[in-house]
Amino acid sequence: MIPSVMPTYNRAEFAIDRGEGAYVFTTDGRHMLDFGAGVAVNALGHAHPRLIAALQAQAAKIWHSSNLYQIPGQQKVADLLVANSFADSVFFCNTGAEANEGALKAIRKYHSYNGRPERWRVIVMEGAFHGRTLATLAAGGQQKHLAGFGPVVDGFDRVPFENMNALRDAIGPETAAIHLEPIQGEGGIRPASVEFLQALRKTADEYGLLLSFDEVQTGIGRTGKLFAHQWADIEPDVVAVAKGLGGGFPVGAILAKEKVATCLTAGSHGTTFGGNPLAMAVAGEVLDIILADGFLDHVVKIGDELKAGLEAAIAEFPKVYSQVRGKGLMLGLKSVPPNTEVAARMLDHGLLTVGAGDNNIRFIPPLIIDKREVAEALDIVRRVGAELSV
Numbered sequence: 305m306i307p308s309v310m311p312t313y314n315r316a317e318f319a320i321d322r323g324e325g326a327y328v329f330t331t332d333g334r335h336m337l338d339f340g341a342g343v344a345v346n347a348l349g350h351a352h353p354r355l356i357a358a359l360q361a362q363a364a365k366i367w368h369s370s371n372l373y374q375i376p377g378q379q380k381v382a383d384l385l386v387a388n389s390f391a392d393s394v395f396f397c398n399t400g401a402e403a404n405e406g407a408l409k410a411i412r413k414y415h416s417y418n419g420r421p422e423r424w425r426v427i428v429m430e431g432a433f434h435g436r437t438l439a440t441l442a443a444g445g446q447q448k449h450l451a452g453f454g455p456v457v458d459g460f461d462r463v464p465f466e467n468m469n470a471l472r473d474a475i476g477p478e479t480a481a482i483h484l485e486p487i488q489g490e491g492g493i494r495p496a497s498v499e500f501l502q503a504l505r506k507t508a509d510e511y512g513l514l515l516s517f518d519e520v521q522t523g524i525g526r527t528g529k530l531f532a533h534q535w536a537d538i539e540p541d542v543v544a545v546a547k548g549l550g551g552g553f554p555v556g557a558i559l560a561k562e563k564v565a566t567c568l569t570a571g572s573h574g575t576t577f578g579g580n581p582l583a584m585a586v587a588g589e590v591l592d593i594i595l596a597d598g599f600l601d602h603v604v605k606i607g608d609e610l611k612a613g614l615e616a617a618i619a620e621f622p623k624v625y626s627q628v629r630g631k632g633l634m635l636g637l638k639s640v641p642p643n644t645e646v647a648a649r650m651l652d653h654g655l656l657t658v659g660a661g662d663n664n665i666r667f668i669p670p671l672i673i674d675k676r677e678v679a680e681a682l683d684i685v686r687r688v689g690a691e692l693s694v
């Protein structure tokens with residue numbers, strides 16, 4: 305008989321009962337060092353006292369009003385995002401898929417609003433992941449996600465990641481934008497080079513296209529800058545955000561330049577729950593913490609330390625580990641045996657990670673981890689390396 309919880313996931317056997325900082329505690333009495341962070345969501349770890357306080361204070365006031373009224377929390381979060389990014393204006397939603405779907409709608413609307421309705425196609429990348437709605441599935445283009453769901457939403461032209469010639473060849477009179485993850489997450493922690501990102505900006509300008517990033521996983525401090533594209537010192541036109549923004553509370557956002565945001569006029573896009581007061585209370589606190597002096601420097605330093613440790617493990621156990629990729633605290637360790645097998649061993653030793661494409665194990669811990677926790681994780685990586693080398 306089918307389980308009452310629809311079996312769309314191959315779930316692990318255990319349930320997490322509570323968390324504290326970088327650790328989680330299971331209902332069957334185990335504890336684990338959490339380097340998966342709920343797939344890069346728990347940016348400030350578990351049970352952060354300031355996030356608990358912000359949520360509890362808001363919970364005693366108003367949970368939901370509606371976007372029919374002013375929501376003061378939205379003003380604070382939007383102001384912080386605008387002050388610290390390329391963006392002039394922000395739309396709040398609830399999930400990464402919604403943020404991407406909204407970004408894609410904004411792209412189409414921009415050209416139609418400016419008298420070029422024929423420009424509606426978006427260039428996307430091989431190996432991309434943008435979410436599970438019909439349009440974002442089409443943008444991601446993974447066969448295993450699309451199979452059986454009927455005609456694929458039209459309007460996407462796919463090119464190989466990091467291939468400028470193929471990208472320029474794909475541009476036609478109907479092209480509206482280029483949309484990509486600055487570091488592919490589900491695809492296996494594949495970073496776009498600074499040169500590629502800068503070339504995309506130039507090409508977009510040359511052809512009058514919008515440049516749009518899916519920073520659902522890379523955003524909100526994950527790579528050591530508020531947004532990963534900031535490493536390339538370029539300004540996109542649209543960015544989709546979610547995961548880390550709520551530190552575990554569901555919230556997403558579309559960030560846009562004024563010329564794009566202007567096209568989403570009253571009534572043209574909307575949401576019931578997006579920008580909900582509870583979500584905004586938490587997101588405001590998350591941003592205050594991440595944007596405080598020294599926080600992002602910590603992410604860079606501790607990320608470098610973790611990466612150096614993983615590189616050392618590769619040198620020591622070449623039969624088990626082969627490559628490390630990524631930036632800040634978004635690292636992928638490629639394994640020689642199946643990644644599922646290696647990750648299961650790590651879990652046995654008390655280290656939670658997340659798999660990714662191209663046989664990678666994702667190390668995407670809370671951004672607050674310290675040296676001691678990095679050392680503990682690396683110790684487990686080496687132990688598993690030694691076990692699987694024999």
Ligand SMILES: *Cc1c(COP(=O)(O)O)cnc(C)c1O
Nearest residue numbers: 399400401433434435489520521
């Ligand atoms: C997780 C993720 C999404 C989808 O987010 P949901 O909240 O699951 O809809 C989209 N894009 C990227 C890059 C992601 O990592």
